[in-house]
Amino acid sequence: MLHTSGKTALLLSLAACGAAKVQLAGVNIAGFDFTCTTDGSCDLSKLYPPLTQYGGPDGAGQMQHLAKDLGLNVFRLPVAWQYLADNTLGVDFNAANFAKYDALVRACLDTGAKCIVDLHNYARWNGNIVGQSGGAVTNEHLTNAWWQLATKYKNEANVIFGLMNEPHHLDVPTWATTLQWVVNTIRSAGATTQTILLAGTDFAAAGSFASTSAAALAAIADPDGSTDKLVFDVHQYLDASYSGTTTECVRDGVDDGLAPLAEWLRARGRRA
Template sequence: MVTMKRLAFAALVQVASAKVWLAGVNIAGFDFGCGNTNGDYSSSSVTAPLSSQGHADGLGQMNHFARDHGLNVFRLPVCWQYLVNNVLGGNLDGNNFAVYDQLVQGCLATGAYCVVDIHNYARWGGQVIGQSGGAVTNNHFASVWYQIAAKYAGQPKVIFGVMNEPHDLNINDWATTVQWAVDSIRNAGAKSQMILLPGTDYTSVGGLIPTGSASALSAVHNLDGSKTNLIFDVHQYLDSNFSGTSPDCSTNGVANLDTLAGWLRSNGRQAFLTETGGGSTSSCYTNLCSELDWMNYNADVYLGWIGWAAGSFDTNYELSETPTYSNGVWTDRGIVANCVAGKFK
Protein backbone atom coordinates (compact mmCIF):
# COMPACT_ATOMS: atom_id res chain seq x y z
CA MET A 1 0.00 0.00 0.00
CA VAL A 2 2.80 2.42 0.87
CA THR A 3 4.52 1.59 -2.43
CA MET A 4 1.30 2.21 -4.37
CA LYS A 5 0.79 5.55 -2.65
CA ARG A 6 4.36 6.58 -3.48
CA LEU A 7 3.87 5.60 -7.12
CA ALA A 8 0.61 7.56 -7.28
CA PHE A 9 2.32 10.59 -5.73
CA ALA A 10 5.17 10.34 -8.23
CA ALA A 11 2.67 10.28 -11.10
CA LEU A 12 0.94 13.38 -9.77
CA VAL A 13 4.25 15.21 -9.48
CA GLN A 14 5.06 14.30 -13.09
CA VAL A 15 1.72 15.67 -14.32
CA ALA A 16 2.02 18.79 -12.20
CA SER A 17 5.40 19.60 -13.73
CA ALA A 18 4.20 19.17 -17.33
CA LYS A 19 5.06 22.01 -19.67
CA VAL A 20 5.00 22.68 -23.36
CA TRP A 21 8.31 22.71 -25.19
CA LEU A 22 8.03 26.08 -26.96
CA ALA A 23 6.62 29.48 -26.01
CA GLY A 24 7.20 32.93 -27.42
CA VAL A 25 5.87 36.00 -29.18
CA ASN A 26 5.17 37.09 -32.75
CA ILE A 27 7.44 39.90 -33.91
CA ALA A 28 5.22 41.65 -36.44
CA GLY A 29 5.90 44.42 -38.94
CA PHE A 30 7.12 42.91 -42.21
CA ASP A 31 3.56 41.60 -42.60
CA PHE A 32 1.97 45.04 -42.35
CA GLY A 33 2.28 45.31 -46.14
CA CYS A 34 -0.42 42.62 -46.35
CA GLY A 35 -3.04 44.82 -44.78
CA ASN A 36 -6.05 42.62 -45.46
CA THR A 37 -6.84 38.93 -45.78
CA ASN A 38 -6.94 39.01 -49.58
CA GLY A 39 -3.21 38.81 -50.18
CA ASP A 40 -3.01 42.40 -51.42
CA TYR A 41 0.25 44.28 -50.91
CA SER A 42 1.39 47.81 -50.13
CA SER A 43 5.14 48.25 -49.96
CA SER A 44 4.74 51.56 -48.11
CA SER A 45 2.97 49.80 -45.24
CA VAL A 46 5.84 47.41 -44.46
CA THR A 47 7.20 48.43 -41.05
CA ALA A 48 10.31 46.37 -40.42
CA PRO A 49 10.64 45.83 -36.63
CA LEU A 50 14.28 46.87 -36.71
CA SER A 51 15.86 49.96 -35.20
CA SER A 52 18.31 49.93 -38.14
CA GLN A 53 15.27 50.71 -40.34
CA GLY A 54 14.02 53.47 -38.06
CA HIS A 55 11.26 51.39 -36.49
CA ALA A 56 10.70 49.28 -33.38
CA ASP A 57 13.62 47.43 -31.83
CA GLY A 58 12.51 43.89 -32.56
CA LEU A 59 15.97 42.54 -31.82
CA GLY A 60 15.93 44.15 -28.38
CA GLN A 61 12.45 42.79 -27.74
CA MET A 62 13.50 39.23 -28.60
CA ASN A 63 16.64 39.49 -26.49
CA HIS A 64 14.54 40.69 -23.57
CA PHE A 65 11.93 37.95 -23.96
CA ALA A 66 14.58 35.25 -24.22
CA ARG A 67 16.91 36.55 -21.50
CA ASP A 68 14.39 37.72 -18.92
CA HIS A 69 11.60 35.18 -19.45
CA GLY A 70 13.23 32.16 -21.07
CA LEU A 71 10.94 32.37 -24.12
CA ASN A 72 12.40 30.21 -26.85
CA VAL A 73 10.50 30.76 -30.09
CA PHE A 74 9.64 33.82 -32.17
CA ARG A 75 7.45 33.97 -35.26
CA LEU A 76 8.55 36.44 -37.90
CA PRO A 77 5.67 37.16 -40.31
CA VAL A 78 6.47 38.65 -43.73
CA CYS A 79 4.59 39.35 -46.97
CA TRP A 80 5.48 37.11 -49.89
CA GLN A 81 5.52 40.17 -52.19
CA TYR A 82 8.07 41.91 -49.99
CA LEU A 83 10.51 39.03 -50.27
CA VAL A 84 10.45 39.04 -54.09
CA ASN A 85 9.90 42.79 -54.57
CA ASN A 86 6.38 42.16 -55.86
CA VAL A 87 7.48 39.96 -58.78
CA LEU A 88 5.33 36.82 -58.89
CA GLY A 89 7.63 33.84 -59.39
CA GLY A 90 10.68 36.07 -59.01
CA ASN A 91 13.89 35.60 -57.07
CA LEU A 92 14.34 36.78 -53.51
CA ASP A 93 15.08 40.49 -53.69
CA GLY A 94 18.63 41.12 -52.49
CA ASN A 95 17.84 44.28 -50.56
CA ASN A 96 14.49 43.25 -49.08
CA PHE A 97 15.57 39.77 -48.11
CA ALA A 98 18.72 41.13 -46.47
CA VAL A 99 16.59 43.39 -44.27
CA TYR A 100 14.26 40.53 -43.32
CA ASP A 101 17.26 38.31 -42.65
CA GLN A 102 18.46 40.82 -40.05
CA LEU A 103 15.39 39.88 -38.02
CA VAL A 104 15.93 36.16 -38.58
CA GLN A 105 19.59 36.32 -37.62
CA GLY A 106 18.75 38.39 -34.55
CA CYS A 107 16.23 35.76 -33.55
CA LEU A 108 18.73 32.93 -34.01
CA ALA A 109 21.29 34.85 -31.97
CA THR A 110 19.01 34.59 -28.93
CA GLY A 111 19.21 30.80 -29.14
CA ALA A 112 15.48 30.59 -29.85
CA TYR A 113 13.61 28.80 -32.61
CA CYS A 114 12.54 31.16 -35.40
CA VAL A 115 9.41 30.69 -37.52
CA VAL A 116 9.71 32.12 -41.03
CA ASP A 117 6.06 32.82 -41.79
CA ILE A 118 4.66 33.86 -45.18
CA HIS A 119 1.67 35.96 -44.19
CA ASN A 120 -0.51 36.03 -47.32
CA TYR A 121 -3.71 34.12 -46.43
CA ALA A 122 -3.02 31.63 -49.27
CA ARG A 123 -3.25 34.43 -51.81
CA TRP A 124 -1.37 36.84 -54.01
CA GLY A 125 -3.40 39.90 -54.99
CA GLY A 126 -6.73 38.20 -54.37
CA GLN A 127 -5.84 35.01 -56.27
CA VAL A 128 -5.76 31.77 -54.28
CA ILE A 129 -2.53 29.86 -54.86
CA GLY A 130 -3.15 26.89 -57.16
CA GLN A 131 -6.82 27.85 -57.49
CA SER A 132 -8.73 30.93 -58.78
CA GLY A 133 -8.17 30.02 -62.42
CA GLY A 134 -4.46 29.35 -62.15
CA ALA A 135 -3.01 32.88 -62.23
CA VAL A 136 -0.94 32.16 -59.10
CA THR A 137 0.43 28.66 -59.44
CA ASN A 138 1.77 26.04 -57.07
CA ASN A 139 5.06 26.42 -58.92
CA HIS A 140 5.21 30.14 -58.04
CA PHE A 141 4.71 29.27 -54.38
CA ALA A 142 7.13 26.34 -54.44
CA SER A 143 9.77 28.59 -55.96
CA VAL A 144 9.79 31.11 -53.13
CA TRP A 145 9.87 28.34 -50.54
CA TYR A 146 12.76 26.61 -52.30
CA GLN A 147 14.75 29.84 -52.19
CA ILE A 148 13.96 30.56 -48.53
CA ALA A 149 14.73 27.01 -47.45
CA ALA A 150 18.04 27.04 -49.33
CA LYS A 151 19.05 30.12 -47.30
CA TYR A 152 18.26 28.44 -43.96
CA ALA A 153 18.87 24.75 -44.66
CA GLY A 154 21.84 24.80 -42.29
CA GLN A 155 19.87 26.36 -39.42
CA PRO A 156 18.14 23.61 -37.40
CA LYS A 157 16.25 26.18 -35.34
CA VAL A 158 14.50 27.74 -38.32
CA ILE A 159 10.89 26.53 -38.60
CA PHE A 160 9.09 26.96 -41.92
CA GLY A 161 5.57 28.38 -41.57
CA VAL A 162 4.09 27.53 -44.96
CA MET A 163 1.29 30.12 -44.90
CA ASN A 164 -0.60 32.32 -42.48
CA GLU A 165 -4.35 31.79 -42.21
CA PRO A 166 -5.65 30.33 -45.47
CA HIS A 167 -9.39 30.77 -45.89
CA ASP A 168 -12.27 30.30 -48.33
CA LEU A 169 -10.63 27.76 -50.60
CA ASN A 170 -10.86 24.14 -51.73
CA ILE A 171 -9.10 22.25 -48.97
CA ASN A 172 -8.10 19.26 -51.09
CA ASP A 173 -6.50 21.50 -53.71
CA TRP A 174 -4.86 23.45 -50.88
CA ALA A 175 -3.36 20.26 -49.46
CA THR A 176 -1.76 19.72 -52.86
CA THR A 177 -0.29 23.24 -52.69
CA VAL A 178 1.08 22.54 -49.21
CA GLN A 179 2.67 19.35 -50.53
CA TRP A 180 4.42 21.37 -53.24
CA ALA A 181 5.83 23.67 -50.55
CA VAL A 182 6.99 20.77 -48.39
CA ASP A 183 8.68 19.10 -51.36
CA SER A 184 10.47 22.34 -52.24
CA ILE A 185 11.67 22.93 -48.69
CA ARG A 186 13.03 19.39 -48.39
CA ASN A 187 14.57 19.46 -51.90
CA ALA A 188 16.37 22.69 -50.98
CA GLY A 189 18.31 20.80 -48.33
CA ALA A 190 16.19 21.51 -45.25
CA LYS A 191 15.73 17.82 -44.57
CA SER A 192 14.71 17.79 -40.93
CA GLN A 193 13.49 21.20 -39.74
CA MET A 194 9.88 21.55 -38.66
CA ILE A 195 7.35 22.58 -41.29
CA LEU A 196 3.98 23.96 -40.17
CA LEU A 197 0.92 22.79 -42.10
CA PRO A 198 -1.96 25.33 -42.22
CA GLY A 199 -5.60 24.44 -42.83
CA THR A 200 -8.41 26.66 -44.04
CA ASP A 201 -10.83 28.71 -41.86
CA TYR A 202 -7.90 30.95 -40.89
CA THR A 203 -6.13 27.91 -39.35
CA SER A 204 -8.56 28.06 -36.44
CA VAL A 205 -8.32 25.33 -33.82
CA GLY A 206 -12.08 24.91 -33.89
CA GLY A 207 -12.17 24.66 -37.68
CA LEU A 208 -9.40 22.16 -38.36
CA ILE A 209 -11.63 19.08 -38.17
CA PRO A 210 -15.02 20.41 -39.47
CA THR A 211 -13.43 21.95 -42.60
CA GLY A 212 -11.74 18.71 -43.56
CA SER A 213 -8.36 20.37 -43.15
CA ALA A 214 -7.08 17.77 -40.71
CA SER A 215 -7.95 14.91 -43.02
CA ALA A 216 -6.62 16.59 -46.18
CA LEU A 217 -3.36 17.74 -44.61
CA SER A 218 -2.78 14.33 -43.01
CA ALA A 219 -1.70 13.07 -46.41
CA VAL A 220 1.11 15.63 -46.74
CA HIS A 221 4.44 13.87 -46.39
CA ASN A 222 8.21 14.25 -46.59
CA LEU A 223 10.19 13.11 -49.62
CA ASP A 224 10.74 9.70 -48.05
CA GLY A 225 7.04 9.27 -47.30
CA SER A 226 7.41 9.94 -43.57
CA LYS A 227 5.54 12.68 -41.70
CA THR A 228 8.26 13.50 -39.18
CA ASN A 229 8.36 17.19 -38.17
CA LEU A 230 5.25 18.01 -40.21
CA ILE A 231 3.25 19.87 -37.57
CA PHE A 232 -0.30 21.23 -37.78
CA ASP A 233 -0.37 25.02 -37.56
CA VAL A 234 -3.32 26.40 -35.56
CA HIS A 235 -4.55 29.76 -34.24
CA GLN A 236 -7.07 30.63 -31.55
CA TYR A 237 -8.32 33.90 -30.12
CA LEU A 238 -10.62 34.13 -27.15
CA ASP A 239 -12.98 37.02 -27.85
CA SER A 240 -16.66 36.39 -28.51
CA ASN A 241 -16.25 35.47 -32.21
CA PHE A 242 -12.67 34.11 -32.02
CA SER A 243 -11.51 36.92 -34.34
CA GLY A 244 -8.79 38.54 -32.22
CA THR A 245 -10.32 41.99 -32.65
CA SER A 246 -11.35 42.66 -29.05
CA PRO A 247 -9.13 43.17 -25.99
CA ASP A 248 -11.58 41.13 -23.92
CA CYS A 249 -11.65 37.34 -23.64
CA SER A 250 -15.04 35.70 -23.26
CA THR A 251 -13.85 32.06 -23.41
CA ASN A 252 -10.74 30.06 -22.63
CA GLY A 253 -11.03 27.99 -25.82
CA VAL A 254 -10.29 24.74 -24.00
CA ALA A 255 -13.21 22.88 -25.60
CA ASN A 256 -11.79 23.47 -29.09
CA LEU A 257 -8.28 22.55 -28.01
CA ASP A 258 -9.51 19.39 -26.32
CA THR A 259 -11.45 18.22 -29.37
CA LEU A 260 -8.39 18.68 -31.55
CA ALA A 261 -6.16 17.03 -28.94
CA GLY A 262 -8.25 13.87 -29.17
CA TRP A 263 -7.87 13.78 -32.94
CA LEU A 264 -4.12 14.43 -32.74
CA ARG A 265 -3.61 11.60 -30.24
CA SER A 266 -5.68 9.19 -32.32
CA ASN A 267 -3.65 10.00 -35.40
CA GLY A 268 -0.21 10.27 -33.82
CA ARG A 269 0.22 13.94 -34.77
CA GLN A 270 1.08 17.24 -33.07
CA ALA A 271 0.05 20.89 -33.43
CA PHE A 272 1.57 24.26 -32.66
CA LEU A 273 -0.57 27.25 -31.57
CA THR A 274 1.32 29.97 -33.45
CA GLU A 275 -1.18 32.76 -32.75
CA THR A 276 -3.15 33.35 -29.59
CA GLY A 277 -3.58 36.35 -27.37
CA GLY A 278 -5.78 38.95 -25.80
CA GLY A 279 -5.69 42.37 -24.28
CA SER A 280 -4.06 43.21 -20.97
CA THR A 281 -7.47 42.97 -19.32
CA SER A 282 -8.83 41.04 -16.38
CA SER A 283 -10.93 38.75 -18.60
CA CYS A 284 -7.87 37.78 -20.63
CA TYR A 285 -5.68 37.33 -17.57
CA THR A 286 -8.25 34.72 -16.56
CA ASN A 287 -9.07 33.10 -19.89
CA LEU A 288 -5.76 33.25 -21.75
CA CYS A 289 -3.89 32.01 -18.70
CA SER A 290 -6.43 29.19 -18.41
CA GLU A 291 -5.91 28.24 -22.06
CA LEU A 292 -2.14 28.10 -21.66
CA ASP A 293 -2.38 26.23 -18.36
CA TRP A 294 -4.46 23.60 -20.14
CA MET A 295 -1.90 23.33 -22.93
CA ASN A 296 0.86 22.67 -20.41
CA TYR A 297 -1.02 19.52 -19.36
CA ASN A 298 -1.44 18.42 -22.97
CA ALA A 299 2.12 18.89 -24.13
CA ASP A 300 2.15 15.44 -25.72
CA VAL A 301 0.18 16.85 -28.67
CA TYR A 302 0.76 20.62 -28.43
CA LEU A 303 4.32 21.89 -28.90
CA GLY A 304 3.45 25.25 -27.36
CA TRP A 305 2.19 28.74 -28.12
CA ILE A 306 3.25 32.03 -29.68
CA GLY A 307 1.47 35.18 -28.49
CA TRP A 308 0.19 37.81 -30.92
CA ALA A 309 1.92 40.28 -31.13
CA ALA A 310 4.91 42.53 -30.47
CA GLY A 311 7.41 43.97 -32.95
CA SER A 312 6.14 47.09 -34.70
CA PHE A 313 2.79 47.19 -32.91
CA ASP A 314 2.64 50.02 -30.38
CA THR A 315 0.92 49.71 -27.03
CA ASN A 316 -2.31 51.23 -28.41
CA TYR A 317 -2.98 48.03 -30.35
CA GLU A 318 -5.71 46.01 -28.62
CA LEU A 319 -3.64 42.83 -28.43
CA SER A 320 -0.25 44.47 -28.00
CA GLU A 321 2.49 42.37 -26.46
CA THR A 322 5.14 44.99 -27.21
CA PRO A 323 7.30 45.83 -24.20
CA THR A 324 8.41 49.40 -23.57
CA TYR A 325 12.01 50.40 -22.97
CA SER A 326 13.30 53.18 -20.74
CA ASN A 327 16.62 53.78 -18.99
CA GLY A 328 17.89 50.28 -19.72
CA VAL A 329 14.74 48.52 -18.50
CA TRP A 330 12.13 46.63 -20.53
CA THR A 331 8.58 46.71 -19.12
CA ASP A 332 6.16 44.04 -20.29
CA ARG A 333 2.51 44.25 -21.12
CA GLY A 334 0.44 42.56 -18.45
CA ILE A 335 -0.77 39.80 -20.75
CA VAL A 336 2.82 38.76 -21.42
CA ALA A 337 3.96 38.91 -17.82
CA ASN A 338 0.92 37.05 -16.52
CA CYS A 339 0.19 34.54 -19.26
CA VAL A 340 2.37 34.27 -22.38
CA ALA A 341 5.60 34.23 -20.39
CA GLY A 342 4.13 33.62 -16.96
CA LYS A 343 2.68 30.23 -17.84
CA PHE A 344 5.98 29.05 -19.35
CA LYS A 345 8.02 29.56 -16.19
Protein backbone atom coordinates (compact mmCIF):
# COMPACT_ATOMS: atom_id res chain seq x y z
CA MET A 1 0.00 0.00 0.00
CA LEU A 2 1.40 3.37 -0.98
CA HIS A 3 0.92 6.58 0.98
CA THR A 4 2.55 9.61 -0.58
CA SER A 5 3.19 13.21 0.24
CA GLY A 6 5.00 15.10 -2.48
CA LYS A 7 7.71 12.79 -3.78
CA THR A 8 8.12 10.85 -0.55
CA ALA A 9 6.22 7.65 0.03
CA LEU A 10 5.49 5.30 2.88
CA LEU A 11 4.85 1.81 1.60
CA LEU A 12 2.88 -0.51 3.80
CA SER A 13 1.70 -4.05 3.25
CA LEU A 14 -1.96 -4.44 4.19
CA ALA A 15 -2.47 -8.15 4.74
CA ALA A 16 -5.78 -9.86 4.26
CA CYS A 17 -5.79 -10.84 7.93
CA GLY A 18 -6.03 -7.22 9.03
CA ALA A 19 -2.45 -5.97 8.91
CA ALA A 20 -1.63 -5.87 12.60
CA LYS A 21 2.01 -5.46 11.66
CA VAL A 22 3.63 -3.29 9.01
CA GLN A 23 5.54 -5.64 6.71
CA LEU A 24 7.19 -3.12 4.41
CA ALA A 25 8.01 0.54 4.97
CA GLY A 26 10.05 2.74 2.69
CA VAL A 27 10.24 5.67 0.29
CA ASN A 28 10.38 6.55 -3.38
CA ILE A 29 13.81 7.28 -4.83
CA ALA A 30 12.69 9.60 -7.61
CA GLY A 31 14.57 11.08 -10.55
CA PHE A 32 14.21 8.67 -13.45
CA ASP A 33 10.52 9.65 -13.57
CA PHE A 34 10.87 13.43 -13.30
CA THR A 35 8.70 15.47 -15.70
CA CYS A 36 6.37 12.54 -16.45
CA THR A 37 2.78 13.80 -16.45
CA THR A 38 -0.52 12.02 -16.06
CA ASP A 39 -0.96 11.71 -19.83
CA GLY A 40 2.12 9.50 -19.96
CA SER A 41 4.38 12.11 -21.56
CA CYS A 42 7.90 12.70 -20.25
CA ASP A 43 10.47 15.39 -21.06
CA LEU A 44 13.65 13.34 -21.04
CA SER A 45 15.84 16.45 -21.22
CA LYS A 46 14.85 17.30 -17.64
CA LEU A 47 15.00 13.80 -16.21
CA TYR A 48 18.04 12.83 -14.18
CA PRO A 49 19.38 9.73 -12.46
CA PRO A 50 19.38 10.01 -8.65
CA LEU A 51 22.96 8.78 -8.48
CA THR A 52 26.11 10.80 -7.84
CA GLN A 53 28.12 9.00 -10.54
CA TYR A 54 25.74 10.49 -13.09
CA GLY A 55 25.67 13.98 -11.60
CA GLY A 56 22.49 13.53 -9.58
CA PRO A 57 21.67 13.36 -5.87
CA ASP A 58 22.93 10.50 -3.73
CA GLY A 59 20.08 8.03 -4.02
CA ALA A 60 22.37 5.14 -3.15
CA GLY A 61 23.56 6.86 0.01
CA GLN A 62 20.00 7.77 0.95
CA MET A 63 18.91 4.14 0.68
CA GLN A 64 21.87 2.94 2.73
CA HIS A 65 21.11 5.49 5.44
CA LEU A 66 17.38 4.82 5.51
CA ALA A 67 17.83 1.06 5.60
CA LYS A 68 20.60 1.03 8.20
CA ASP A 69 19.56 3.88 10.48
CA LEU A 70 15.76 3.92 10.17
CA GLY A 71 15.05 0.30 9.39
CA LEU A 72 13.27 0.92 6.09
CA ASN A 73 13.05 -2.24 4.03
CA VAL A 74 11.59 -1.30 0.65
CA PHE A 75 12.41 1.35 -1.94
CA ARG A 76 10.29 2.23 -4.95
CA LEU A 77 12.32 3.13 -8.03
CA PRO A 78 10.10 4.93 -10.55
CA VAL A 79 11.28 5.18 -14.14
CA ALA A 80 9.84 6.65 -17.33
CA TRP A 81 9.07 4.08 -20.00
CA GLN A 82 10.35 6.54 -22.61
CA TYR A 83 13.68 6.79 -20.83
CA LEU A 84 14.33 3.08 -20.99
CA ALA A 85 13.10 2.78 -24.58
CA ASP A 86 14.71 6.01 -25.79
CA ASN A 87 11.33 7.39 -26.90
CA THR A 88 10.64 4.46 -29.22
CA LEU A 89 7.98 1.80 -28.70
CA GLY A 90 8.59 -1.89 -29.21
CA VAL A 91 12.38 -1.85 -29.37
CA ASP A 92 15.26 -3.04 -27.23
CA PHE A 93 15.96 -0.65 -24.38
CA ASN A 94 18.64 1.98 -24.79
CA ALA A 95 21.66 0.20 -23.31
CA ALA A 96 23.16 3.29 -21.67
CA ASN A 97 19.88 4.39 -20.11
CA PHE A 98 19.03 0.91 -18.89
CA ALA A 99 22.49 0.61 -17.34
CA LYS A 100 21.94 3.82 -15.38
CA TYR A 101 18.58 2.65 -14.09
CA ASP A 102 20.07 -0.75 -13.28
CA ALA A 103 22.73 1.00 -11.21
CA LEU A 104 19.94 2.39 -9.01
CA VAL A 105 18.32 -1.03 -8.73
CA ARG A 106 21.66 -2.59 -7.77
CA ALA A 107 22.25 0.12 -5.17
CA CYS A 108 18.86 -0.73 -3.71
CA LEU A 109 19.57 -4.45 -3.70
CA ASP A 110 22.86 -3.79 -1.92
CA THR A 111 20.89 -2.54 1.10
CA GLY A 112 19.09 -5.87 1.46
CA ALA A 113 15.74 -4.15 0.99
CA LYS A 114 12.96 -4.99 -1.42
CA CYS A 115 13.21 -2.94 -4.62
CA ILE A 116 10.12 -1.98 -6.62
CA VAL A 117 10.74 -1.53 -10.34
CA ASP A 118 7.96 0.95 -11.15
CA LEU A 119 7.01 1.90 -14.70
CA HIS A 120 5.75 5.44 -14.11
CA ASN A 121 3.50 6.16 -17.09
CA TYR A 122 -0.12 6.21 -15.87
CA ALA A 123 -1.07 3.40 -18.31
CA ARG A 124 -0.13 5.68 -21.19
CA TRP A 125 2.54 6.58 -23.71
CA ASN A 126 2.38 10.19 -24.88
CA GLY A 127 -1.35 10.47 -24.30
CA ASN A 128 -2.38 7.08 -25.67
CA ILE A 129 -3.77 4.44 -23.29
CA VAL A 130 -2.04 1.07 -23.49
CA GLY A 131 -4.28 -1.41 -25.30
CA GLN A 132 -7.06 1.15 -25.69
CA SER A 133 -5.75 3.54 -28.33
CA GLY A 134 -6.65 1.96 -31.65
CA GLY A 135 -3.26 0.34 -32.03
CA ALA A 136 -1.14 3.39 -31.19
CA VAL A 137 0.13 1.75 -28.00
CA THR A 138 -0.58 -1.96 -27.78
CA ASN A 139 -0.38 -4.69 -25.17
CA GLU A 140 2.58 -6.01 -27.14
CA HIS A 141 4.42 -2.72 -26.65
CA LEU A 142 4.01 -2.95 -22.89
CA THR A 143 4.89 -6.64 -22.72
CA ASN A 144 8.03 -5.92 -24.76
CA ALA A 145 9.15 -3.53 -22.03
CA TRP A 146 8.31 -5.90 -19.22
CA TRP A 147 9.96 -8.86 -20.94
CA GLN A 148 13.22 -6.92 -20.84
CA LEU A 149 12.80 -5.89 -17.21
CA ALA A 150 11.79 -9.38 -16.11
CA THR A 151 14.67 -10.98 -17.99
CA LYS A 152 17.08 -8.57 -16.30
CA TYR A 153 15.84 -9.21 -12.78
CA LYS A 154 14.47 -12.76 -12.92
CA ASN A 155 17.13 -13.99 -10.50
CA GLU A 156 16.68 -11.17 -7.98
CA ALA A 157 14.35 -12.37 -5.24
CA ASN A 158 14.14 -8.89 -3.69
CA VAL A 159 12.85 -7.22 -6.84
CA ILE A 160 9.12 -6.45 -6.99
CA PHE A 161 7.54 -5.59 -10.33
CA GLY A 162 5.22 -2.55 -10.21
CA LEU A 163 3.52 -2.88 -13.58
CA MET A 164 2.22 0.68 -13.89
CA ASN A 165 1.95 3.77 -11.73
CA GLU A 166 -1.54 5.23 -11.22
CA PRO A 167 -3.65 4.25 -14.23
CA HIS A 168 -6.68 6.46 -14.74
CA HIS A 169 -9.66 7.17 -17.01
CA LEU A 170 -9.64 3.86 -18.82
CA ASP A 171 -11.82 0.82 -19.40
CA VAL A 172 -11.05 -1.42 -16.44
CA PRO A 173 -11.88 -4.86 -17.92
CA THR A 174 -9.70 -4.05 -20.93
CA TRP A 175 -6.94 -2.84 -18.62
CA ALA A 176 -7.18 -6.08 -16.64
CA THR A 177 -6.62 -7.98 -19.88
CA THR A 178 -3.50 -5.88 -20.49
CA LEU A 179 -2.21 -6.63 -17.00
CA GLN A 180 -2.82 -10.35 -17.51
CA TRP A 181 -0.70 -10.17 -20.66
CA VAL A 182 2.11 -8.57 -18.65
CA VAL A 183 1.89 -11.11 -15.82
CA ASN A 184 2.11 -13.95 -18.35
CA THR A 185 5.08 -12.29 -20.03
CA ILE A 186 7.00 -11.76 -16.80
CA ARG A 187 6.55 -15.37 -15.78
CA SER A 188 7.48 -16.68 -19.23
CA ALA A 189 10.68 -14.62 -19.04
CA GLY A 190 11.71 -16.74 -16.06
CA ALA A 191 10.77 -14.35 -13.24
CA THR A 192 8.51 -16.87 -11.55
CA THR A 193 8.95 -16.05 -7.86
CA GLN A 194 8.79 -12.25 -7.68
CA THR A 195 5.80 -10.33 -6.38
CA ILE A 196 3.87 -8.37 -9.02
CA LEU A 197 1.88 -5.23 -8.18
CA LEU A 198 -1.42 -4.66 -10.01
CA ALA A 199 -2.83 -1.12 -10.07
CA GLY A 200 -6.42 -0.24 -10.95
CA THR A 201 -7.98 2.93 -12.29
CA ASP A 202 -8.74 6.23 -10.53
CA PHE A 203 -5.01 6.76 -9.98
CA ALA A 204 -4.92 3.51 -7.99
CA ALA A 205 -6.99 5.13 -5.22
CA ALA A 206 -7.52 2.88 -2.22
CA GLY A 207 -10.94 4.34 -1.47
CA SER A 208 -12.44 3.49 -4.85
CA PHE A 209 -10.60 0.25 -5.61
CA ALA A 210 -13.37 -2.08 -4.44
CA SER A 211 -16.01 -0.31 -6.52
CA THR A 212 -14.01 0.45 -9.67
CA SER A 213 -11.26 -2.09 -10.23
CA ALA A 214 -11.44 -4.98 -7.80
CA ALA A 215 -13.68 -7.37 -9.71
CA ALA A 216 -11.66 -7.20 -12.92
CA LEU A 217 -8.21 -7.24 -11.32
CA ALA A 218 -9.13 -10.06 -8.94
CA ALA A 219 -9.53 -12.33 -11.96
CA ILE A 220 -5.87 -11.89 -12.95
CA ALA A 221 -3.81 -14.95 -12.07
CA ASP A 222 -0.38 -16.44 -12.55
CA PRO A 223 -0.09 -19.10 -15.28
CA ASP A 224 -0.57 -21.85 -12.68
CA GLY A 225 -3.82 -20.25 -11.53
CA SER A 226 -2.45 -18.93 -8.23
CA THR A 227 -2.71 -15.34 -7.00
CA ASP A 228 -0.55 -15.30 -3.87
CA LYS A 229 2.29 -13.46 -5.64
CA LEU A 230 -0.08 -10.89 -7.17
CA VAL A 231 -0.66 -7.91 -4.88
CA PHE A 232 -2.95 -4.96 -5.53
CA ASP A 233 -1.15 -1.61 -5.78
CA VAL A 234 -3.26 1.11 -4.13
CA HIS A 235 -2.48 4.69 -3.13
CA GLN A 236 -3.97 6.63 -0.22
CA TYR A 237 -3.15 10.33 0.05
CA LEU A 238 -3.77 12.09 3.34
CA ASP A 239 -3.92 15.76 2.30
CA ALA A 240 -7.11 17.79 1.86
CA SER A 241 -7.43 17.19 -1.89
CA TYR A 242 -6.56 13.48 -1.81
CA SER A 243 -3.86 14.32 -4.36
CA GLY A 244 -0.61 14.14 -2.41
CA THR A 245 0.33 17.61 -3.65
CA THR A 246 0.62 19.28 -0.24
CA THR A 247 2.66 18.34 2.82
CA GLU A 248 -0.12 18.79 5.41
CA CYS A 249 -1.92 15.58 6.36
CA VAL A 250 -5.48 16.34 7.51
CA ARG A 251 -6.88 12.78 7.80
CA ASP A 252 -5.72 9.30 8.67
CA GLY A 253 -7.31 7.75 5.58
CA VAL A 254 -8.89 4.87 7.48
CA ASP A 255 -12.64 5.41 7.20
CA ASP A 256 -12.62 6.82 3.67
CA GLY A 257 -10.06 4.48 2.15
CA LEU A 258 -8.28 1.82 4.11
CA ALA A 259 -11.13 0.26 6.09
CA PRO A 260 -13.35 -0.55 3.07
CA LEU A 261 -10.33 -1.89 1.22
CA ALA A 262 -9.23 -4.05 4.16
CA GLU A 263 -12.72 -5.48 4.46
CA TRP A 264 -12.75 -6.41 0.78
CA LEU A 265 -9.29 -7.99 1.02
CA ARG A 266 -10.08 -10.02 4.13
CA ALA A 267 -13.23 -11.40 2.54
CA ARG A 268 -11.21 -12.71 -0.40
CA GLY A 269 -7.88 -13.60 1.16
CA ARG A 270 -5.99 -11.07 -0.96
CA ARG A 271 -3.29 -8.47 -0.25
CA ALA A 272 -2.65 -4.84 -1.16
